[in-house]
Amino acid sequence: MRGSTARRRRTFPGARFASTTTRTTAARTSVALLTTAAVLASGGCLGGTDDASHPGGSRGGKRPAAKPSVLWNTKPDSIASLGDSITRGFDACSVLSDCPEVSWSTGTEVNSLARRLLPTTSRSATRTWNYAKTGAVMADLSGQLQSAVSRKPQLVTVLIGANDACRSSVDDMTTTADFRADFSAALKTLRHDLPKTQVYVASVPDLKRLWSEGRKNVLGRQIWKLGICPSMLKDADATDPAAEERRRRVEDRVDEYNAVLKSVCSQDALCRYDDAVHNYQFSTDELSKWDWFHPSKEGQQQLAEMAYRRITTP
Numbered sequence: 194m195r196g197s198t199a200r201r202r203r204t205f206p207g208a209r210f211a212s213t214t215t216r217t218t219a220a221r222t223s224v225a226l227l228t229t230a231a232v233l234a235s236g237g238c239l240g241g242t243d244d245a246s247h248p249g250g251s252r253g254g255k256r257p258a259a260k261p262s263v264l265w266n267t268k269p270d271s272i273a274s275l276g277d278s279i280t281r282g283f284d285a286c287s288v289l290s291d292c293p294e295v296s297w298s299t300g301t302e303v304n305s306l307a308r309r310l311l312p313t314t315s316r317s318a319t320r321t322w323n324y325a326k327t328g329a330v331m332a333d334l335s336g337q338l339q340s341a342v343s344r345k346p347q348l349v350t351v352l353i354g355a356n357d358a359c360r361s362s363v364d365d366m367t368t369t370a371d372f373r374a375d376f377s378a379a380l381k382t383l384r385h386d387l388p389k390t391q392v393y394v395a396s397v398p399d400l401k402r403l404w405s406e407g408r409k410n411v412l413g414r415q416i417w418k419l420g421i422c423p424s425m426l427k428d429a430d431a432t433d434p435a436a437e438e439r440r441r442r443v444e445d446r447v448d449e450y451n452a453v454l455k456s457v458c459s460q461d462a463l464c465r466y467d468d469a470v471h472n473y474q475f476s477t478d479e480l481s482k483w484d485w486f487h488p489s490k491e492g493q494q495q496l497a498e499m500a501y502r503r504i505t506t507p
Contacts, residue, residue, distance in 0.1 A: 263462040267505045269347035269391060271320045272307050274298035275337040276352040279398075280325035284481040285490055291327055297488070297496035298350045299323045304494060306350065309501045322346065330356045331372050334379040342386045349383065349390055350500065352470070354397035354450045359422035363442045366424060369449040377457050384461060392464040393504055395496070396451045396471035400425045401444040403486065406477055413477075413485030421486050447471075469499040 274280050274296065282300065286292035294302040299321040301308070307321045322344055324337040331353055341349060357367035383390065400422065407413045408429040417426040425443045428436055451471055458464040477485070479492035488496060 265463070265465070265507070266347065266391060267507060268310060269504075270311060271344070271346040272299055272310070272348045272350060273322045273341035273344055273346035274325055274350045274352075275334060275341065276325040276350070277329040277354075277356055278325075278327035279355070279488060279496070280323065280350070280352050281327050282493060283327050284483045284487045285493060288483040293323045295490050295493050296323055296325075297493040297500065298325075298352075300493065300497075303490055303497065305497045306500045306504070309497065310348075310504070325352075328356060329353060330367060331375040331379075332367075334375060335382055338379055338383055342383075345387060346390060348393065348504070349387075350393045350395070352395040352496075354447070354454070355400065355422075357450065358397070358400060358424060358443050358447050360424050363424050363439055363446075366443070366446050369446070369453060372450055373453045373457065376453060380457060380461060380464065384463075390463065391504075392458070392461065393500055394454050394458050394464060394466045395500065396454060396466070396468045397447050399471050399473075400447055401440060402475070403480075404429065404440065406475065407480060407485040410477055410485060413480075416484055417486075421484055426486075465503055467499060467503040469503065470496065473499065 276298075278284075278291070280296050280298055282292035282295045283290070284292075285295045294300050295305075297303070297305055299305060299307045311320060322341060324340045326333065326337065329337070334351070334353055338349075354372070357372060360366050380392070383392065403422075404425050407417070407426070414429045417429055425440055451468065455466045455468070458466040473495065475488075475492060475495070479489055479495060481487040481489050481492075
């Protein structure tokens with residue numbers, strides 16, 4: 194405790210003089226009380242003077258009540274999923290179509306996050322909602338969030354960003370500044386409208402690994418020529434300096450996106466970022482056999498497993 198406890202004498206106008214015995218007893222009692230208070234204060238049991246918000250000590254000698262810590266709920270009972278074609282299960286069941294029933298987040302036909310977290314009685318349209326949209330970019334996240342607000346889910350999952358990097362050319366990729374602004378705005382809106390809702394944010398997948406793995410398949414390389422993620426996947430066999438530089442720029446931009454997701458999410462006590470998605474060493478077995486780009490059912494299973502581990506960690 195800083196400083197010392199000042200002893201103050203109080204006078205009471207008009208008070209009668211007590212007997213000598215009474216004064217002696219009162220004095221001893223006063224000394225005992227002051228000694229006890231000093232011991233308690235030195236042990237931190239009473240408010241001290243080291244409260245930075247009140248220089249010189251808190252008013253009335255009382256320490257302001259501590260703010261309750263925010264606890265992460267490892268067993269949320271409702272989930273809303275936001276994002277792009279990955280979360281919609283695009284090309285996982287049939288060619289050129291969404292298949293939300295195998296979505297890693299809220300799917301019913303795979304061991305999805307919802308199936309792992311929610312009791313059987315809660316796995317219904319009243320406890321899970323998929324608002325992701327094929328082709329979505331980060332600028333679309335706020336709109337998806339608005340759809341989820343009325344449901345008041347306990348958990349919102351977010352996997353978005355690949356389409357911001359998968360453009361017709363590297364110059365068309367979403368700038369890192371715009372990506373940050375859009376994500377920050379969406380998270381701010383969520384926190385304002387749903388102050389108690391938790392958020393799981395998956396990292397943007399490794400598009401460079403997607404190229405290096407998918408190009409091993411002849412059919413995959415041919416399908417990519419139809420225009421799938423041209424900034425990274427066009428001219429898949431080209432290894433000249435220009436092609437390598439193009440892929441490096443996409444890779445760097447994805448790294449920047451993930452740094453933004455991690456940074457913004459870290460400022461929210463109820464947001465958890467997961468770098469496992471980007472770091473996962475997937476193989477062609479976990480890619481769609483229709484486009485060699487989106488996750489297959491096996492890939493969706495892996496995404497669910499990673500999310501489950503991150504969300505259920507105390």
